[in-house]
Amino acid sequence: MSYVVNGEEFEVDDEGFLVEPNYSDDIVTVIAAAEGLTLTDDHWTVVRFMRERYQEDGHTPNFRNMVALLDEQDDSIDWKKRLYELFPLQPNRQASKVAGLPKPFGKGGY
Numbered sequence: 001m002s003y004v005v006n007g008e009e010f011e012v013d014d015e016g017f018l019v020e021p022n023y024s025d026d027i028v029t030v031i032a033a034a035e036g037l038t039l040t041d042d043h044w045t046v047v048r049f050m051r052e053r054y055q056e057d058g059h060t061p062n063f064r065n066m067v068a069l070l071d072e073q074d075d076s077i078d079w080k081k082r083l084y085e086l087f088p089l090q091p092n093r094q095a096s097k098v099a100g101l102p103k104p105f106g107k108g109g110y
Contacts, residue, residue, distance in 0.1 A: 017103035050099040
């Protein structure tokens, strides 16, 4: 399996995560469609957040840290609940995949 964006093929692992990170917004829409997701502004907020964390830390946060960090950015949203609404198949894993990032470490990332 792979994703094709603008005629370019991107390699994925056996779970559909990109092998190398890709920060193109075009790939987000392709992966989201493959995941059955219709992107909203909140999806894009989480995608940008995950990409920033990956670029700064070299990995994505686990779910608990994801919620805490998103709460720091905007505490008007119940992020724990909202993340499961946006990414129902394990939020930090599915958000990482849709963001065009490699598979998180361990069970739920670090």
